Amino acid sequence: MKSAKIILLSVVMLLPFMAFRSVSKTVIRDDFKKFYDQYGVEGSFIMYDQKNDRYTIYNQEQMNTPFTPASTFKIGNSLVALETGVVKDENVVFKWDGEKRPLDVWNKDTDMKDAFKNSTVWYYQELARRIGEDRMKKWLKKARYGNADITGGIDAFWLSGNLRITPREQIDFLRRLHDNQLPFSERSMNIVKEIMIVSDTLNTVTRAKPGAGKQGQQYVGWYV
Template sequence: MSLRLKCSIFAVLSLTFIPSAGADTVANQSLVQQKQVNWQERPDFGKYFQQAGVKGTFLLYDLKKNQYLVYNAKRANTRYVPASTFKIFNSLVALDTGVVKDENEIIKWDGVKRVIPQWNQNHTMKTAIKVSAVWFYQELARRIGEKRMQKYINLTNYGNRDIGGGIDKFWLQGDLGITPKEQIDFLVKLHNNNLPFSPRAIAIVKNIIIAEKTEDYVLRGKTGLQSQVGWYVGYIERDGNTYFFATQLDVIKEQDIKARLEITRSILKNMGLLPKTP
């Protein structure tokens, strides 16, 4: 998606955002717990945020070492609205409940023209997640319904488990909140097939969130943007190991939108997890 289109999203979704209630408590409790695990501060990651002129956090988890590398640990344990990163979870529930039969089932566009041209057409789950078509996933959520959605939210222990604010917008501007650390916890369970969803649903979702695939590595991920909250979460499989990441930052200016991926990729390149551009 072009920067112009991403900027259009920013214009539509720019609303005042307040972190969810109890966010500081979550952060403080988690920081105490993390003293007991392999949790390493990386202030040097901060230069990438400073170069982009944004405030945020980056968290990397090395599965084999059971080690976390973090810039801005308090923020990594503060809850924010998940925005379109929730499409990963929404896809799993939709497949498991059968509201769509597979990632290729077409849902017809409702005819409402939205500011993102790629949204204004029929979509499948596979195409909708690539362009982050909000209307498609709102329709999935309505088909799932509050009762079933809450059931899976509870079973998965997703964020603060609060779907208040409307079945088709609780992850956008409702009451659901999740920390970057909790994002990684969820992705680790996805990678390990340790979620309350069928193996088929998990396999399909893993496939549709692949962003890059080479002989050396596979990168899976999903961006999110809502109000002043920007996300990029995912994981890289390479060299017999898996590395999970979560970037969360404030989106104040239109140019901050692209910083989500730029900062993440710069750190991952610096860590040797992605190839450096010649």
């Protein structure tokens, strides 16, 4: 593990409601390197401010590098599951299969809302199996989610398979979700935006999803 490269990707947005503009301003923050060096990781930071149509970027070269999405794909998986009717809403409970897993919160019956919050892998693997390869591939292509490559197993393609997404594509996907411009119903998108909430204080709502996985000899971490 000591020889493995660790990539930390931060994708953040500041998003008041307004239409997209054609040309964005960019601010490069090379001084952010010290924060990555402090923890011995490589990585990048991208913040998009929609009000001012401005990107703030550290390590611009990595913006178009594809990485495994790991658990950040729970955003896309949730949208497809809702749109295909695999679950009718975020409160549908799947029964735990009794297999002990590393986190106690995974070892119980759970619904999609809590599975998203707790990053319960088995729940989302079951969602993907119920969606099936044909529907999953169709919707990922339609939504332009990364390379939309689901090879590697219907219940593993975002973990150990070939699905890849770049930091820029993550921003694009989240911007379109925010503005209801993805090819899903408004209801599906609103449910997912609701379960993404991690804080709601002082008139500020933060929606996010972390993700961690391995890609070759790299450990990849996301916070989107």
